[in-house]
Amino acid sequence: MQGTKNQKNSGTVSEPAWVRYLLLTAALAFLALFLLLPLAAVFAQALDKGWEAYLAALKEPDTLSAVRLTLITAAVCVPLNLFFGIVASWAIAKFSFPGKSFLITLIDLPFSVSPVVSGLIYVLIFGLQGWLGPWLQAHDIKIIFAVPGIILATVFVTFPFIARELIPLMESQGREEEEAALTLGASGLQTFFRVTFPNIKWGILYGVILCNARAMGEFGAVSVVSGHVRGSTNTIPLQVEILYNEYSYAAAFAVASLLALLALVTLAVKTVAEWKMNQTIPVTDTER
Amino acid sequence: MSIDIEAVSKTFGSFAALSDVSLKVPSGELVALLGPSGSGKTSLLRIIAGLETPDSGRILFDGEEATKRQVQERQVGFVFQHYALFRHMTVFDNIAFGLTVKPKKVRPGKKEIRDKVMSLLKLIQLEQLADRYPAQLSGGQRQRVALARALAVEPQVLLLDEPFGALDAKVRVELRRWLRRLHDEIHVTSVFVTHDQEEALEVADRIVVMNQGRIEQQGTPSEVYDRPATPFVFDFLGNVNLFQGRAHKGTVQMGGVSLSSPEHASANDAPAVGYVRSHDIAIERESTDPGSMQAQVRYLLSVGPLVRVDLTLPEGDRTIEVDLPREEADRLQLTIGEKVYARARKMRVFVDDYQI
Numbered sequence: 001m002q003g004t005k006n007q008k009n010s011g012t013v014s015e016p017a018w019v020r021y022l023l024l025t026a027a028l029a030f031l032a033l034f035l036l037l038p039l040a041a042v043f044a045q046a047l048d049k050g051w052e053a054y055l056a057a058l059k060e061p062d063t064l065s066a067v068r069l070t071l072i073t074a075a076v077c078v079p080l081n082l083f084f085g086i087v088a089s090w091a092i093a094k095f096s097f098p099g100k101s102f103l104i105t106l107i108d109l110p111f112s113v114s115p116v117v118s119g120l121i122y123v124l125i126f127g128l129q130g131w132l133g134p135w136l137q138a139h140d141i142k143i144i145f146a147v148p149g150i151i152l153a154t155v156f157v158t159f160p161f162i163a164r165e166l167i168p169l170m171e172s173q174g175r176e177e178e179e180a181a182l183t184l185g186a187s188g189l190q191t192f193f194r195v196t197f198p199n200i201k202w203g204i205l206y207g208v209i210l211c212n213a214r215a216m217g218e219f220g221a222v223s224v225v226s227g228h229v230r231g232s233t234n235t236i237p238l239q240v241e242i243l244y245n246e247y248s249y250a251a252a253f254a255v256a257s258l259l260a261l262l263a264l265v266t267l268a269v270k271t272v273a274e275w276k277m278n279q280t281i282p283v284t285d286t287e288r
Numbered sequence: 289m290s291i292d293i294e295a296v297s298k299t300f301g302s303f304a305a306l307s308d309v310s311l312k313v314p315s316g317e318l319v320a321l322l323g324p325s326g327s328g329k330t331s332l333l334r335i336i337a338g339l340e341t342p343d344s345g346r347i348l349f350d351g352e353e354a355t356k357r358q359v360q361e362r363q364v365g366f367v368f369q370h371y372a373l374f375r376h377m378t379v380f381d382n383i384a385f386g387l388t389v390k391p392k393k394v395r396p397g398k399k400e401i402r403d404k405v406m407s408l409l410k411l412i413q414l415e416q417l418a419d420r421y422p423a424q425l426s427g428g429q430r431q432r433v434a435l436a437r438a439l440a441v442e443p444q445v446l447l448l449d450e451p452f453g454a455l456d457a458k459v460r461v462e463l464r465r466w467l468r469r470l471h472d473e474i475h476v477t478s479v480f481v482t483h484d485q486e487e488a489l490e491v492a493d494r495i496v497v498m499n500q501g502r503i504e505q506q507g508t509p510s511e512v513y514d515r516p517a518t519p520f521v522f523d524f525l526g527n528v529n530l531f532q533g534r535a536h537k538g539t540v541q542m543g544g545v546s547l548s549s550p551e552h553a554s555a556n557d558a559p560a561v562g563y564v565r566s567h568d569i570a571i572e573r574e575s576t577d578p579g580s581m582q583a584q585v586r587y588l589l590s591v592g593p594l595v596r597v598d599l600t601l602p603e604g605d606r607t608i609e610v611d612l613p614r615e616e617a618d619r620l621q622l623t624i625g626e627k628v629y630a631r632a633r634k635m636r637v638f639v640d641d642y643q644i
Contacts, residue, residue, distance in 0.1 A: 176370060179359075179366070179368075179372065180366065181374075182360060183338075183359055183365065184437065185386055185441055187360065194389070195374055198374075
């Protein structure tokens with residue numbers, strides 16, 4: 001009796017060995033086929049014509065300009081969304097107010113809308129035929145088919161990343177620590193920088209890194225508003241597409257490898273941030 | 289510092305957390321707000337701290353209007369049920385926090401802060417744990433650190449929200465006695481919230497019993513325990529048996545016996561409820577008093593120094609609970625099913641339609 005009972009118990013706790021190996025192999029094979037192989041292919045293609053050709057493709061003025069524009073876009077978008085993300089999640093996690101769930105839904109909107117639509121929205125508003133088009137033209141302000149349009153579209157597409165990361169984190173931490181700080185005489189800013197921020201810093205890093213990766217890699221929305229002007233309104237992903245369409249595969253893959261490298265760095269930082277976050281979250285919750 | 293609460297009301301949505309509550313807390317006293325959950329005691333504490341604003345009414349500190357004062361200006365120390373220690377700071381930094389956030393002009397020097405924190409660590413008997421993080425402490429240690437952190441800024445008022453609620457029974461008893469001794473030393477005006485009547489009776493100078501956003505009764509522990517003003521207070525403090533009956537011109541008929549009750553001389557065949565604490569019932573083999581009721585032993589259970597006896601009364605098949613001291617139970621040698629007499633040594637009758 002005892003023996004059969006034990007067997008049953010161990011059976012519910014872990015699957016037979018062959019099932020485990022089958023699942024593991026399936027998962028790894030899937031990863032290799034759809035993630036590792038393409039990644040390797042990008043670098044293989046990029047270096048197909050040798051190291052010299054690779055560097056030459058990157059030194060191309062149009063490519064350099066695309067890299068510069070991508071960096072500028074990310075440098076504007078990430079701080080904007082960082083500020084917005086912290087403000088929004090602070091408001092949502094620490095206070096209750098009417099319209100709170102509507103605000104959360106609104107933050108998710110860019111996730112649920114196709115990036116192409118996000119781009120079109122801005123064309124409809126700021127484009128020549130758009131609502132504000134005539135006024136903008138009269139004042140000689142260019143937004144669509146120019147850098148401001150690219151930045152606007154990218155901000156829109158990337159704005160949920162940081163807020164979405166911080167809201168659940170801050171909600172799980174509650175507001176007691178902040179209240180304790182206030183009763184001890186700390187001002188609002190002191191409370192934020194000395195109590196709230198240290199508790200969410202890894203979550204912020206995680207959100208920033210994801211937001212940055214998306215800002216640099218965004219294609220759809222940017223493609224609609226950019227106008228593809230070489231050397232002036234092309235970002236890295238757009239440049240890759242142009243080179244690819246012109247059959248300069250090595251050059252296209254060389255530029256694409258920059259984005260692939262970015263992805264690898266992003267993954268590394270994300271892993272560290274996740275690990276650090278898991279270390280800090282459960283502290284006061286253990287005894288509840 | 290004394291606290292005056294004047295006609296404070298607070299609603300959350302459609303829920304009235306506090307309705308027209310007035311209370312005076314004299315300087316230097318340790319007052320317990322006692323009540324079941326949802327009785328408004330925590331809301332009242334948070335309003336005193338400035339963490340909530342009342343919908344109407346005023347809070348006075350030492351006779352001065354403080355309703356509009358910010359939390360930071362109120363000089364209150366607040367201790368949370370779940371400690372709310374800063375998880376990324378050491379014990380030392382937690383306690384020092386209130387001193388280090390002071391404006392530059394009034395902030396004490398590094399050495400003074402260090403001395404102050406060390407003396408507080410000594411007070412809470414955790415000197416050797418200064419460099420630990422909250423996660424590395426037990427619940428009781430965390431709550432002592434939280435208390436030291438609140439005391440570091442020398443608050444005028446100490447407010448404690450169910451401070452021992454998250455601790456296990458033994459630590460809870462130790463810590464509340466320690467709090468009582470601490471209060472006897474430093475005499476800071478303190479208000480603590482609890483739903484544990486034993487805790488309130490043991491620790492507080494005065495008890496304020498709250499129910500449904502109102503104050504039911506306030507007084508010293510013995511006043512509240514010995515002379516409950518309302519059926520609710522009677523029921524909330526201690527184990528109680530109810531006897532339904534009728535009061536008529538100074539006598540009360542209940543459970544087949546009649547008792548004289550001069551305070552209800554004007555009652556005219558009104559429904560009455562008698563309240564008897566479980567330790568105020570004597571069990572006897574012979575009927576010694578006209579008030580004795582026939583009963584049958586249904587169940588016996590030893591609970592530490594007491595023996596809990598469940599008795600079945602013949603009419604209505606009702607069960608009452610009796611707590612006998614161990615020696616008394618040993619002397620009687622009761623057996624289950626035995627017929628005995630129960631006599632209420634002390635009964636409080638409320639002529640009321642109050643139902644539990």
